Amino acid sequence: MFRFFFSRITRQLEFFLLLFILVPLLCLSIFFIFQARGNSHDTSNFLAYSVLINKSRVQEILNAYESGVETLALDLQVHENFFSFLSVHDEESFSVLDLLGREDISGDLIAGAAFLGYQDNAAIVTTNGFTFTQDEVHAFASHKTDGRETKTTFLFRNSGTNDLSILLSYPFEDEQSLFSGFLIIEIKPSSLLELEKNFRTLSQTGEMQIVSWGKNGNAQTILPSRFINASVVSSITSDSLYAKVLKRNGFLDRSIVDYRGKSVFAASRYLPTHELGLIVKMDRQEVLEPLIILAGSLTLIAVFLLFFGFVFISYFSSIVAKPLEDLAEAARRIEKGETDIRLPHTDAKNEIGVMTRAFRRMTTSLIESNEALEEKVHNRTAELQKNFSLIKKEKAKDDALLSSIGEGLVVVDAKGLIIMVNRAAESIFTLRSDRMVGKQFSSVIVLLDKDNHVLSGDAHPVLSTLLTAKKANRMEFLSKRSNQDIFPIALTSAPILLSGKVTGSVIIIRDITREKEIDRMKSEFISIASHQLRGPVASIKWYGELLGKETSRMKESTKEFVNRINVSTVQLVALIDDFLNVSRIESNTVARTLEDIEPYKLVQNIVETYRHDIEEKGLKLTIKNLSKVKSVSFDPESIREIYANIIANAIKYTKDRGDIFIRLFDRGVTLMLEAKDTGEGIPRDEQSKIFTKFYRASNVLEGGHKGTGLGLYTAHLLAKQAGGDITFISAKGKGSTFTVSLPRKQKTLSKN
Template sequence: MILRTRLFLRRYVAIFGVVALATIVTAMLANQWHDSDRFGTLLVRLVLVVLGIAGVLSYFIVRSVVNPLLELCRATRAIGEGDYGQRVPVRTDDELGDLARSVNQISGELGNRLLQLHASDERQAAVLGGMVEGVIAVDNQEHVLFANAAAGRMFGFMPPSAEGRRLLEVVRDHTLQQAVSDVLEKRKPQTLEIEWQLDTPKILAAQVTPLPGSEDVGAVIVLHDNSELRRLETIRQEFIANVSHELKTPLSSMMAYAETLQRGALDDSEIRDSFLARIMEQGERLNNLIQDMLRLARIETAQQPFEIEPVDVGAVLGQCVHDYHTQAEAKSIELVYEPPADKTYASADEEGLRVICNNLIDNALKYTPDGGRVEVRWRRDNDTVLLEVKDNGPGIPRGDAARVFERFYRVDKARSRELGSTGLGLSIVKHLVQSFSGAVGVESQPGHGSRFWVELPTAR
């Protein structure tokens, strides 16, 4: 409405000039101005005055229309360049004012939408960056659009440098590349397993899914590292096999002896007594195996209650050495006990420490030949208490030393069973030491004996 009024005023100025000029000329003629020179001069002056007034009025009217338009142009140009904080001053209530308010509202809404998009992108980046699963997005030409940090760790590349490159250049695995090609072509998800070798072998489960939208948007790959799960499954299978074998061996022996006695050997006192002794021996072995398995299960599942307190290491080891003197004398083994001058206290559970010492000493005595030597000593070393059990037995090959703390692992399986070993003693030692926030290890050379050591925190 106001804009139409301004246009009307411009036309009115022009009409006003013409009417005024005609009125003046008519008045002059009516008054019979006969002096043509004076009449012409006055006429020119009047025309100039009228035109000047019309020009001034036209200038202000045009400026009131053009200046807001120029401000709108500058503001829309700035908004187009990304300056969503740009605002157009609203000076009038006409159509130009309405247009300025609309531009300001659009600019504000665009700015808010941009902030929301930035916040959404940051949240998405934080979520994807914190995922343990690897995520790789590719376009329909198999170029990498995005890869998170987990995917980079799995395949050994830097995610920012992978963007824009072909998937096969980043992850040189033809199985994965073929699966992505099939998904892009058929638009159906696929699941596959990848064996990947970086620093260590890995088993990766991959889910390739087409991105929603048109057929040329690409696909996303989600990767999960199943290496630890596969390792645990292997351990579980080995454990079940070992337990079955360890339980089957004494049971088979007991059943064989009992069957022989049933078939008439009961009448022979010598055979009967020998077989009953073997049955008792195998029954004791079976009982020890079951007890060790239960103890290990309680320790691993944190169901074994421990009372962590300062424990006098000398008192516990002294009692353990005393308990094994008879076994050492039976094999003519010299059991050396070397206590330090001062009392040493470790932060541990007393009964748990006793089990650790018993297992280490028993293991050393079993594998040390007759007439050998076993040394038991301990000392304080800064903030730890170091326990050592050293023997001069056959020693352990280098490849087996790292595995002696595994359940049911034996260097010489036949000899271990002959000695009555359950194969769980050193595994119990390892888990007990870890429960006391300590460390355990072995140093050995074939033919030069072994040295088992345990580090426990010093009691404060």
């Protein structure tokens, strides 16, 4: 319903107009609420502050009374007169008021004074016209029996009227500290009365009350009431104003009702030292009267806004909304294909009239344009059909081309889902394309490492290409056919980039089972040939050495021939040993033993082996040991061959008077050796083949350097078998930096 209502702009405009009227009303309401809360808050703060100030003043006045009475009672002359009175029992012989020597306490008049003595548990009173009620005498006596004779006692006379007076008593003790009687003084508390009158001037209904509690369970006001000029006596019930004074200090509940039955705002403080309560209050009606006036004014404003809004929306609906709805209806009919549209005629000069006349002209033009468009669509459709036929032919050619590719081709999207497979890939994995397309590459084509562990995450070349947009170039893995046969493959994964974003990957897969078999046969042939050649070559070497011992009887030319035979024989024996060593390493038939080896000393020994070549070429070789590891657990022959091949290459290919820098350091639990030289370097397009068996870079061959291409192959193979690796950074003509990373404890391999 709301969607239908707001689908029309005219309804939206009416809604926003209504909202424009309602928002001020809402703001006025919020203003009134905050004004009311502020008024109430200000009143509560005023009452709380007033009760706190008046409490301090009342406390000062009462303390001044106590201090004054205590000073009089402790006066030596008054003390002697009391005991003299007690001994002679003559009430008329003393005027206690005259004995005090002062007429006021803290500015309030002393209206009377008397001695109340006790002898043989009988009360003896001297009054000189100053009388007591039976209840007052009983109150003084009760203080004695309650054991409170060391405390000044307050009694209020004529509570709640302007004729208010306060009786204060202070106890006398004899030389044995035994209670003997009281000094009683009557004071007219004009200070308290003036304090209450001053509070009345702050508001029309403001009133301050001092409340005392009797033993009969009633509460009684002491100061005169503003409205009845009499004391208010109330029972202390749980919800009464006077009961709440006993429970809390500060601003009381707003629903408080006073002795007149009227709702009031009140605040209270309890004076525990004198067992009195102090209350200040104001009528709720007085506090809320400004808000009532404000509410009336806001109501008039709201009525005016509603009336104005109703008139304005009615005018808007007839002048703007209706013509716009007619235009919208005509537009909907044109959308459905109707051409017989009739709009009300208007001569209005406003925007609605302009729109209506423009819509008439637009309708006529639209009908004419529609007829021309239909003809163009017909012609364009015929052209598209022709182009579609050409596209189908080109697609057929592309499909035939992909199918004719001899290597497997698989295309995946950015999520790794297979979207295309050629026939060669189907043949390699013995799976039809319908069982591969739409599935994850890693679930259909399983890649295994040399230990038959399934690859995943960053180790998976296709997933790595999708994540990093880097090409994985001819990497060798093991995989499975549909019958679970494991076979070797070579895989290349290249990213498909669109606007710099990876949208998929093209994977080329080749079955290298035959290549691996040929490589195995080649290695086996070299191994067998090396074994077969070793015997004859050893004989040639032996005979050559014998001839070398008989050179004294030979001509110079013959000596040179014999020397060349011996040198060539040594080189041939070394080459055969290299072939046999590589064969043993590849077949993992080399016996290995783990020993504690100090890497730094090993590097020094290897460098000393090539000291002659270093000095002959004038090389500057620096060794820096940053490793904190003193020894590693490794096969001595393996680690020596790895380091020796790297260091020997650096020495061999560095030009005369060049620099070689060798550095040992730690990286976690891995020992690192870095050999940096200023030699020939490796061409960029040949770097991927540098660890291939028998491979030598073109610039090295051109420079005439001798070698077999087995050194780096052997070192890389040994490092991998030990759980390490060899990496390098190089540029042609700028030297190379080879980094060997080996575990501190060599990975153990089972001997085949």
